[in-house]
Amino acid sequence: MRLTVGMDQSDIRKVRDFANWLFKIGEGKLGGPNDGEMIIDIPDDILINDSHDPIGSLIDFVYPLILENFSNTNYFQERAILAPKNEVVQEINDRLLNKFPxxxxxxxxxxxxxxxxxxxxxxxxxxxxxxxxxxxxxxxxxxxxxxxxxxxxxxxxxxxxxxxxxxxxxxxxxxxxxxxxxxxxxxxxxxxxxxxxxxxxxxxxxxxxxxxxxxxx
Structure with missing residues (x-):
């Protein structure tokens, strides 16, 4: 399934730009010449600035107004959080579970x-x-x-x-x-x-x- 189905041109452009940015990171084309380490600027619109509770901020960003929408199937179809480790997955799951009545x-x-x-x-x-x-x-x-x-x-x-x-x-x-x-x-x-x-x-x-x-x- 293509992620761009149902999106307007502005959203499609944002998705494409983000995908290109990820590819450049993977191919080592950002940050200039390096020996395996580099500093990369993360776009402001995907950066979590809350150093006290970054996971809470991520959950609130991906699942805003969850209590008003948890019975809406479409709401969850459009959202997901990917995590690098099982421990992080468990923490996100536990905190989301607490939000449900x-x-x-x-x-x-x-x-x-x-x-x-x-x-x-x-x-x-x-x-x-x-x-x-x-x-x-x-x-x-x-x-x-x-x-x-x-x-x-x-x-x-x-x-x-x-x-x-x-x-x-x-x-x-x-x-x-x-x-x-x-x-x-x-x-x-x-x-x-x-x-x-x-x-x-x-x-x-x-x-x-x-x-x-x-x-x-």
Missing amino acids: GDEVEYLSSDSICESEFVHDQYDSNLYSPDVLNSLKVSGLPNHKLVLKIGVLVMLLRNIDQENALCNGTRLQVLSLGKRVIEVRIITGTNIGNWTFILGMSLTPSEKKIPLKFTRR
């Missing part, structure tokens, strides 16, 4: 070692205790504790049903929170506006940095 619902995963890991060898149950497994934060898996409210956004981390556009990266808005199922509305992709249900499922991380295989349900 209603009660929090907490979901905890059940983590276990894959039996195939130790077919011939015994393993130390203390080394791989449930607390240790629960503490693992792995790319492609939700954290052990997931806290949600009605109205918040979630993103799929796996392909569930490609035919119905439930794929990795699909953004959804929570409509209701049950004990074992979450009702959501699709807000990106080809089936925008459709309702569906997300059930509990068992996932095994594919990241090779982890020294063992475990399952998170």
Whole structure:
């Protein structure tokens, strides 16, 4: 999907200029000759000047008047925050969650070692205790504790049903929170506006940095 769909010429020009600026940074064409380090001027219109609470300022900039618009699907389709680290993602998620009205619902995963890991060898149950497994934060898996409210956004981390556009990266808005199922509305992709249900499922991380295989349900 092109980002310029529905934009006027002024907005398209701004997007194009910003994209060109990013390309020049990536190609090392800004800041003059350098040996791997350079000073780059950041345009004022994308610069966060609040040194006391930069994340709060970013949230307020991207999601202005969120309480008045959290039930408006179009409002969230046009906005997103990208973060470089999972820790930053978690902080942004927590602070956005606090802005939504209603009660929090907490979901905890059940983590276990894959039996195939130790077919011939015994393993130390203390080394791989449930607390240790629960503490693992792995790319492609939700954290052990997931806290949600009605109205918040979630993103799929796996392909569930490609035919119905439930794929990795699909953004959804929570409509209701049950004990074992979450009702959501699709807000990106080809089936925008459709309702569906997300059930509990068992996932095994594919990241090779982890020294063992475990399952998170």
